Amino acid sequence: MAGKKERDVKTNAMRLLDALHVPYRHYAYECTEFVDARHTAAALGLPPERMYKTLVTEGAPRQYYVFVIPIDSELSLKKAARAVGVKSLSMIPVKDITAVTGYVRGGCTALGMKKKYPTVIDSGAEALPEIVVSGGRLGCQIELAPADLLQAADASFADVAEPGGLP
Numbered sequence: 001m002a003g004k005k006e007r008d009v010k011t012n013a014m015r016l017l018d019a020l021h022v023p024y025r026h027y028a029y030e031c032t033e034f035v036d037a038r039h040t041a042a043a044l045g046l047p048p049e050r051m052y053k054t055l056v057t058e059g060a061p062r063q064y065y066v067f068v069i070p071i072d073s074e075l076s077l078k079k080a081a082r083a084v085g086v087k088s089l090s091m092i093p094v095k096d097i098t099a100v101t102g103y104v105r106g107g108c109t110a111l112g113m114k115k116k117y118p119t120v121i122d123s124g125a126e127a128l129p130e131i132v133v134s135g136g137r138l139g140c141q142i143e144l145a146p147a148d149l150l151q152a153a154d155a156s157f158a159d160v161a162e163p164g165g166l167p
Helices: 012-019 037-044 077-084 094-101 123-127 146-152
Strands: 025-028 052-058 064-070 073-075 119-122 131-134 140-144 156-158 161-163
Touching: 012 140, 012 146, 052 094, 052 131, 064 073, 064 077, 064 123, 077 119, 077 156, 119 123, 119 146, 123 146, 123 156, 131 146, 140 146, 146 156
Parallel strands: 064 119, 119 156
Antiparallel strands: 025 140, 052 064, 073 161, 131 140
């Protein structure tokens, strides 16, 4: 892949979708550090209500769970714990994101993580034709049908989001 620009190289998430023959649209934009999803939506000219963020939580030590929720929502840890059948959850520290997922903050996606973790997509996504999630690298987003994300991430749908979160 010599000579290709970094943003043109396939990510693990894209390779997984390709292997599963899942259709998706890839968006690339200039980004060298974490920016919130509202800025990403504006940079790409995409409606914020279709933008979703990926959050990683921990139940028991080293028991991780992944949640995909709208950018304008926050994760309800109570609902999330119930959805994955554990007593309680906490967000992992930002410093641990790369070690746990293989992705950097702002590039974390439920697709192609370093290890397979139980994954839940907020049930509100089911009503949308497509959602946009991180593509596995800063400056990379993927648009796909929620049902395709569900299949590719071996996820489930559940009501886990609360209004009013920060992007």
